[in-house]
Amino acid sequence: MKVAKFGGSSLATATQVRKVADIIGRDAQRRLVVVSAPGRRAPGDIKVTDLLIAAARARLSGASGRAEIERAIERFAAIGADLGLARESLDPIAVDLRIRLDADTADDGLFVDTLKAAGEANCARLVTEYLRASGLVAHCVDPLEGGLILSEEAGNARVLQASYGRLRTLRKRPGVTVFPGFFGYTESGRLVTFPRGGSDITGAILAAAVGAELYENFTDVDCVFAANPALVENPRAVAEITYREMRELSYAGFSVFHDEALEPLFHAGIPVAVKNTGNPAAAGTLIVADREAVGEPVVGIAATSGFCSVYVSKYLMNREIGFGRRLLAIYEDEAIPFEHTPSGIDNLSVIVREEFFNHATEERVLRRIRTELAADEVSVERGLALVMVVGEGMRHTVGLAARATGAFARSGVNLEMINQGSSEVSMMFGIKEGDVTAAVRSLYDEFFSGSG
Ligand code: ASP
Numbered sequence: 218m219k220v221a222k223f224g225g226s227s228l229a230t231a232t233q234v235r236k237v238a239d240i241i242g243r244d245a246q247r248r249l250v251v252v253s254a255p256g257r258r259a260p261g262d263i264k265v266t267d268l269l270i271a272a273a274r275a276r277l278s279g280a281s282g283r284a285e286i287e288r289a290i291e292r293f294a295a296i297g298a299d300l301g302l303a304r305e306s307l308d309p310i311a312v313d314l315r316i317r318l319d320a321d322t323a324d325d326g327l328f329v330d331t332l333k334a335a336g337e338a339n340c341a342r343l344v345t346e347y348l349r350a351s352g353l354v355a356h357c358v359d360p361l362e363g364g365l366i367l368s369e370e371a372g373n374a375r376v377l378q379a380s381y382g383r384l385r386t387l388r389k390r391p392g393v394t395v396f397p398g399f400f401g402y403t404e405s406g407r408l409v410t411f412p413r414g415g416s417d418i419t420g421a422i423l424a425a426a427v428g429a430e431l432y433e434n435f436t437d438v439d440c441v442f443a444a445n446p447a448l449v450e451n452p453r454a455v456a457e458i459t460y461r462e463m464r465e466l467s468y469a470g471f472s473v474f475h476d477e478a479l480e481p482l483f484h485a486g487i488p489v490a491v492k493n494t495g496n497p498a499a500a501g502t503l504i505v506a507d508r509e510a511v512g513e514p515v516v517g518i519a520a521t522s523g524f525c526s527v528y529v530s531k532y533l534m535n536r537e538i539g540f541g542r543r544l545l546a547i548y549e550d551e552a553i554p555f556e557h558t559p560s561g562i563d564n565l566s567v568i569v570r571e572e573f574f575n576h577a578t579e580e581r582v583l584r585r586i587r588t589e590l591a592a593d594e595v596s597v598e599r600g601l602a603l604v605m606v607v608g609e610g611m612r613h614t615v616g617l618a619a620r621a622t623g624a625f626a627r628s629g630v631n632l633e634m635i636n637q638g639s640s641e642v643s644m645m646f647g648i649k650e651g652d653v654t655a656a657v658r659s660l661y662d663e664f665f666s667g668s669g
Pocket of ligand 1: 254
């Protein structure tokens with residue numbers, strides 16, 4: 218069987234939902250379908266999930282949130298009406314959304330999650346109704362009933378191992394099973410969501426649990442591209458890519474597929490097909506365990522902003538046993554995840570995401586490093602971006618670092634950091650955020666256009 222996941226843009230309008238139903242109906246193996254919430258109908262539009270978050274925030278800040286919730290109800294009603302669904306089949310959606318807005322607000326995170334999940338929960342209902350109206354046998358399963366058990370981390374939940382055994386029984390259901398993405402329940406029965414874009418993760422978990430032969434991820438582009446089309450004109454399509462390559466590129470900004478979604482698929486060895494709902498005949502991109510990296514060593518170039526580097530130096534650092542552990546323990550204590558730690562003989566930089574490092578946190582961490590570790594020098598550099606050059610063929614190819622640094626030099630981009638060697642499939646460079654476009658274009662030219 219195949220698991221097919223449809224993203225928000227594939228469900229934003231009745232026209233899109235019709236295409237989804239058509240795709241499902243064309244292949245009898247597409248028996249497990251995961252849906253996101255309706256996304257943007259056009260540039261500048263708001264996603265249903267963002268409306269729901271706005272409703273939750275409004276209520277938490279003392280306003281009613283009614284206006285936002287009514288807008289979300291209207292979005293569902295419009296899609297349902299355009300699909301020709303009976304009014305009675307849409308009423309439960311409006312009732313559900315209003316009940317959620319009145320839920321207990323004692324725990325902010327759980328309250329927001331209850332609302333956030335409503336987009337997927339009700340979209341699954343709507344799609345099920347439409348599939349039935351189109352003559353298919355279809356039913357909708359709530360993640361509680363299906364057995365998707367998550368950690369107690371509101372807005373940032375992770376799957377618990379016990380889920381896999383429970384979800385396996387979905388195999389036995391007749392017809393098409395529609396499963397809402399993005400949320401599940403804790404052991405104690407509380408609703409929690411994955412990070413944003415988490416319906417990809419639900420689909421991946423389901424594919425692994427039922428041992429699907431293929432996980433199809435339907436989105437709004439024909440395939441994964443070798444570079445961000447917003448930065449490089451007409452970048453080339455990627456036909457095949459490994460989990461490792463995709464993981465590194467998604468980490469650095471390839472948003473076609475959620476990076477956390479690869480983990481269950483990687484362990485179960487299930488290939489992923491990235492496909493376009495608007496153009497299902499296009500070949501798409503296949504994400505696989507291994508591929509023959511013939512000819513070209515590089516598969517993609519990605520860049521992502523929002524990092525800062527905390528530089529620490531102390532004379533004879535290399536002789537001080539436990540220095541690194543004590544330094545990182547400060548980050549652990551402060552609940553700041555670290556991303557990378559490039560090091561020298563007497564110095565070490567800790568690279569973190571700026572979202573976890575506001576000015577108050579910075580002040581606390583720097584003070585602790587100075588006093589607890591008696592560092593000679595501590596400084597912070599903000600506004601950094603990471604650029605990744607990724608490809609399975611890289612470890613067998615001589616001279617790639619020289620080509621990459623040559624490309625940076627030609628475009629006049631200064632390198633703040635180079636991190637090479639830890640990963641067999643990538644090179645990572647730290648640059649200033651303002652240099653991202655020049656850097657990516659120049660690397661793309663070097664590795665793909667042959668004009669370097
Ligand atoms: N609807 C959720 C979001 O906008 C999850 C998803 O679409 O995957 O983040």
